[in-house]
Amino acid sequence: MPIGQERILAGRSYRTVANELREVSAVDQDEVVYHSVFPAAAGLMVRTPDKRLALARFAAEAQTEVERTLAKPGRATA
Template sequence: MAMGPNSIMVGKSYRTPGNEIRTVQSIDGGDVVYRAACGATPAMIARTSDQTCSLADFAAEVEAEVSPGV
């Protein structure tokens, strides 16, 4: 289930239905800058460079906030 745009916060991490973890770097003018990470184990984590999308799209694509290090 998608999250509300008002619940997305800088420095927090969110999980997508595909188990990608997105950490919000900044929110500016309705755009979210985030880094994504995914992988089966901590030793196999793949991380992306900064990505940008609208706050509404980001909120629609994530389903829950996750704890740091998850």
């Protein structure tokens, strides 16, 4: 089920029906600035250049909000 436009926020990630992971960097009036992220070799993640899409279309394509952690806890070195 699509996500409501009011729930699309900068700094959050969303997954589409096509399993594309999109990270939102800005919501500017009725437009979303985002980049796609996908897994690559050796556990690395690759991100695409920024893209722009109408907020209504972005919300219609987004199916779930995804919580992403960039660093693994407990990996600090002394």
